[in-house]
Amino acid sequence: MTDLAHNPASVRARLIDVAARAGVSVGTASKALSGSGRMRDETRERVLGAAEALGFTPNRNAQSLHTGRSWTIGLMTTDGIGRFSTPVLMGVEDALGAGKISVLLCDTRGDTIREQHRLRLLIERRVDGIIVTGRRTDPRPPLAGVGSIPTVYAFSPSTDPRNVSVRSDDAGGATLAIEHLLGLGRTRIAHVTGPTHHAAARDRAARTLELLGRAGLAPAGGRVHYGDWSEVWGRRAADAVIRTAPDTDAFFCGNDHIARGVADALRERGVRVPEDVAIVGYDNWDTMALSARPPLTTVDMNLGEIGRLATLQLLSIIDADAREAASVTVPCLLIVRESA
Amino acid sequence: MTDLAHNPASVRARLIDVAARAGVSVGTASKALSGSGRMRDETRERVLGAAEALGFTPNRNAQSLHTGRSWTIGLMTTDGIGRFSTPVLMGVEDALGAGKISVLLCDTRGDTIREQHRLRLLIERRVDGIIVTGRRTDPRPPLAGVGSIPTVYAFSPSTDPRNVSVRSDDAGGATLAIEHLLGLGRTRIAHVTGPTHHAAARDRAARTLELLGRAGLAPAGGRVHYGDWSEVWGRRAADAVIRTAPDTDAFFCGNDHIARGVADALRERGVRVPEDVAIVGYDNWDTMALSARPPLTTVDMNLGEIGRLATLQLLSIIDADAREAASVTVPCLLIVRESA
Numbered sequence: 001m002t003d004l005a006h007n008p009a010s011v012r013a014r015l016i017d018v019a020a021r022a023g024v025s026v027g028t029a030s031k032a033l034s035g036s037g038r039m040r041d042e043t044r045e046r047v048l049g050a051a052e053a054l055g056f057t058p059n060r061n062a063q064s065l066h067t068g069r070s071w072t073i074g075l076m077t078t079d080g081i082g083r084f085s086t087p088v089l090m091g092v093e094d095a096l097g098a099g100k101i102s103v104l105l106c107d108t109r110g111d112t113i114r115e116q117h118r119l120r121l122l123i124e125r126r127v128d129g130i131i132v133t134g135r136r137t138d139p140r141p142p143l144a145g146v147g148s149i150p151t152v153y154a155f156s157p158s159t160d161p162r163n164v165s166v167r168s169d170d171a172g173g174a175t176l177a178i179e180h181l182l183g184l185g186r187t188r189i190a191h192v193t194g195p196t197h198h199a200a201a202r203d204r205a206a207r208t209l210e211l212l213g214r215a216g217l218a219p220a221g222g223r224v225h226y227g228d229w230s231e232v233w234g235r236r237a238a239d240a241v242i243r244t245a246p247d248t249d250a251f252f253c254g255n256d257h258i259a260r261g262v263a264d265a266l267r268e269r270g271v272r273v274p275e276d277v278a279i280v281g282y283d284n285w286d287t288m289a290l291s292a293r294p295p296l297t298t299v300d301m302n303l304g305e306i307g308r309l310a311t312l313q314l315l316s317i318i319d320a321d322a323r324e325a326a327s328v329t330v331p332c333l334l335i336v337r338e339s340a
Numbered sequence: 341m342t343d344l345a346h347n348p349a350s351v352r353a354r355l356i357d358v359a360a361r362a363g364v365s366v367g368t369a370s371k372a373l374s375g376s377g378r379m380r381d382e383t384r385e386r387v388l389g390a391a392e393a394l395g396f397t398p399n400r401n402a403q404s405l406h407t408g409r410s411w412t413i414g415l416m417t418t419d420g421i422g423r424f425s426t427p428v429l430m431g432v433e434d435a436l437g438a439g440k441i442s443v444l445l446c447d448t449r450g451d452t453i454r455e456q457h458r459l460r461l462l463i464e465r466r467v468d469g470i471i472v473t474g475r476r477t478d479p480r481p482p483l484a485g486v487g488s489i490p491t492v493y494a495f496s497p498s499t500d501p502r503n504v505s506v507r508s509d510d511a512g513g514a515t516l517a518i519e520h521l522l523g524l525g526r527t528r529i530a531h532v533t534g535p536t537h538h539a540a541a542r543d544r545a546a547r548t549l550e551l552l553g554r555a556g557l558a559p560a561g562g563r564v565h566y567g568d569w570s571e572v573w574g575r576r577a578a579d580a581v582i583r584t585a586p587d588t589d590a591f592f593c594g595n596d597h598i599a600r601g602v603a604d605a606l607r608e609r610g611v612r613v614p615e616d617v618a619i620v621g622y623d624n625w626d627t628m629a630l631s632a633r634p635p636l637t638t639v640d641m642n643l644g645e646i647g648r649l650a651t652l653q654l655l656s657i658i659d660a661d662a663r664e665a666a667s668v669t670v671p672c673l674l675i676v677r678e679s680a
Contacts, residue, residue: 052386055414057463057464058464059462059464059466061401061410061465061466070401072444072671075445082426086422089447090447093445093447095418098454098457100464102441102444102445102446102461102462103444103445103463104445105433105442105443105444105445106414106416106442107429107430107433117438121399121440121442122442123397123403124397124398124399124440125442125680126399126401126403201668203379230542230631231631232631257627261631287597287628288627291570291572291597291600291601
């Protein structure tokens with residue numbers, strides 16, 4: 001391998017330079033480097049030697065004009081680069097691994113005009129495919145103007161069932177939490193979560209009520225406690241629940257912020273967690289889950305796996321040039337720490 | 341503007357199709373679309389009309405072969421996509437704005453082999469420039485093998501002073517915190533921070549001691565309290581400081597995690613913040629700073645501005661094809677909330 005560090009000028013060596021050094025035509029040099037075409041072994045080796053001596057690197061932009069593939073995929077995040085899109089993005093990178101596909105990043109920040117501008121750029125760059133992600137589990141309209149470019153929706157599914165979406169199993173995540181609490185013998189379980197207009201709150205709450213009902217139980221406080229995704233709401237809700245339903249023995253919280261707020265409010269009331277009251281959070285966000293007192297038992301959505309699977313689905317569509325890929329739901333994991 | 345959404349098949353219309361429809365040669369069509377070359381207005385308009393009717397989008401990969409520019413920059417993050425690289429990345433996107441430059445994302449996760457592989461891909465794609473970022477303020481060795489490609493280091497500066505680096509003004513950040521506390525009349529100020537082997541901890545501590553010394557003061561507890569960047573450390577350090585120096589009237593903390601831990605420990609001891617003891621954090625990380633009780637007064641490194649300036653520096657190097665750009669230090673901001 002050529003050490004580029006000690007040969008900086010050679011980074012931009014051109015195919016014509018390689019051909020000249022090897023004493024062959026540009027066409028022969030091109031074939032030798034791509035491993036195609038017929039020629040004597042000796043000729044091919046001379047070209048490869050010249051390329052190495054000059055530190056020649058092939059121009060993928062030129063190659064893509066011949067192959068019809070740009071070896072790039074666009075990653076369009078609709079809500080900035082945040083807590084949810086970051087692990088998805090890392091999963092995408094994992095799936096691409098040591099291959100030669102690069103990721104073109106487009107952060108649209110929920111702005112439709114910006115989204116259209118970025119999409120136009122991706123089309124002009126002839127991306128082989130697009131992954132769309134966001135921070136909400138609510139289905140979103142398909143990317144307008146994407147045409148025939150293979151597209152996969154990750155975490156934020158498409159409203160169009162013909163599109164390929166890789167989503168988190170929110171009902172399954174709630175099942176893990178509730179079954180864990182029931183298994184610990186808890187029967188007076190409160191559910192504190194985010195706003196009703198978020199699918200993530202509604203879907204987890206619906207499954208929670210369904211499972212409690214099946215077990216012949218009602219939620220502590222008589223209903224789901226919808227609010228926002230914050231610690232402040234967790235603290236306030238915990239105070240209200242304990243006041244109206246003092247025999248509550250567990251909280252299942254819609255995210256780790258809320259769970260942490262609940263844990264703080266209970267501790268400050270002298271309630272022991274998990275001895276008196278168990279808590280299960282959602283998201284397994286390290287910052288929240290590990291710093292909470294006690295550290296949180298929580299549901300992990302496996303966002304990296306969502307990004308990885310979305311990429312594999314996309315690559316299979318691109319390679320097969322077909323619509324074989326199907327939508328997938330990725331199961332959650334329960335991470336058991338000290339709070340339940 | 342053609343509505344791509346209603347004309348998906350045309351997304352891949354080729355230049356040759358435009359030329360055929362307009363009844364001109366491919367060369368003429370190309371010149372008409374790029375606005376170059378001499379031709380009758382009527383001819384140019386016919387080509388533009390044909391391009392619009394077919395929903396033709398120029399192939400930037402083909403254009404780049406002519407212009408020698410790929411209109412892409414590589415963003416190499418050495419430590420995953422995290423709390424520090426994310427706002428830098430958003431600043432990069434802001435600087436690129438509505439332009440036609442795209443970002444190729446490379447997340448090397450601190451793995452040198454992966455870094456070299458990704459760099460090779462960027463070189464093969466003929467990126468116009470590279471921005472290198474990471475999560476630490478410690479200078480890092482220059483990217484090996486980058487050759488003559490314009491490169492700017494953002495947040496994590498290069499050890500080579502000939503490279504262009506855009507760094508945060510850590511000493512200035514500490515100055516903002518200490519001057520604020522002194523201005524509030526606090527004189528028994530403790531400094532609790534991260535590990536000594538992090539430049540961010542050392543640089544802020546050095547300036548803190550310097551300013552206290554100038555004011556004729558010693559740090560509360562007699563020394564800087566080095567530990568780690570966690571809430572757990574903040575809680576432990578606060579307990580230790582209050583035990584050994586009960587007259588402490590302020591904490592300047594190396595990050596918001598530590599500050600939040602300090603706030604929790606003080607509250608649980610019945611110490612009032614900010615009445616009895618003031619607290620200033622560092623990073624202005626919303627999750628920590630806003631959920632703390634009380635919400636934290638903290639130093640904001642303006643990471644978005646670091647990303648934005650790094651991009652502008654890079655673009656000026658690319659455009660001028662020169663080494664005009666100089667390293668820059670970006671000032672911090674003090675965000676005053678309730679803790680001090």
